[in-house]
Amino acid sequence: DIVMTQSPLSLPVTPGEPASISCRSSQSLLQTNGHTYLDWYLQKPGQSPQLLIFSVSNRASGVPDRFSGSGSGTDFTLKISRVEADDVGVYYCMQAIQIPRTFGQGTKVEIK
Amino acid sequence: QVQLQQSGPVVVKPSQTLSLTCAISGDSVSSNTAAWNWIRQSPSRGLEWLGRTYYRSRWYNDYAESVKGRITVSPDTSKNQVSLHLSSVTPEDTAIFYCAKQSFDSTAYGGIDYWGHGTLVTVSS
Numbered sequence: 001d002i003v004m005t006q007s008p009l010s011l012p013v014t015p016g017e018p019a020s021i022s023c024r025s026s027q028s029l030l031q032t033n034g035h036t037y038l039d040w041y042l043q044k045p046g047q048s049p050q051l052l053i054f055s056v057s058n059r060a061s062g063v064p065d066r067f068s069g070s071g072s073g074t075d076f077t078l079k080i081s082r083v084e085a086d087d088v089g090v091y092y093c094m095q096a097i098q099i100p101r102t103f104g105q106g107t108k109v110e111i112k
Numbered sequence: 113q114v115q116l117q118q119s120g121p122v123v124v125k126p127s128q129t130l131s132l133t134c135a136i137s138g139d140s141v142s143s144n145t146a147a148w149n150w151i152r153q154s155p156s157r158g159l160e161w162l163g164r165t166y167y168r169s170r171w172y173n174d175y176a177e178s179v180k181g182r183i184t185v186s187p188d189t190s191k192n193q194v195s196l197h198l199s200s201v202t203p204e205d206t207a208i209f210y211c212a213k214q215s216f217d218s219t220a221y222g223g224i225d226y227w228g229h230g231t232l233v234t235v236s237s
Contacts (some may be wrong), residue, residue: 048229
């Protein structure tokens, strides 16, 4: 199975400031079709996970443009340009190139 | 707008079979651009993908090795729903179980874009 490793696991943030989360995979997520299968999800307190970013850098419907994804191969980053109070929760990366799908451990974002 | 409504027992006895149903509205279980997944979440395992079913001229299934032999994910086209059956459960199977839709076809991928509300299932005698 592909192992997904996130850092940091805890991220205190100041509203209005930027934030960044790293995700590393144990194998390349680049498919022969040229697509890279790495998603980001946010689980707000008491809710189901919700899709933020798919295929590295594509924002899901309704996701604010302060969220952006980047990376290639095995190293990926989720950036929030200006954190808002509503962004608190646990962020997960997930690989979708191979069965079984596997998730990172999660990064808990909280307001300072 | 796709909605996934989960139902099923919240307490299951050890050695018995856990059965959950996910009723789909706003899409078809037979869609050629969707896969219907079951994912669980527990403090010890985090988010763990369990299995999926999808239709591309015929039905396909994929399962995680960790539960293979115990799991069945099956569609019910007459009711437009998907079911999860996990047999021989132990307390380690206690978790929140999510039904979730993944959008994809031969040329495009859209992530796991819809999730059910989650069902906490406790395995206990």
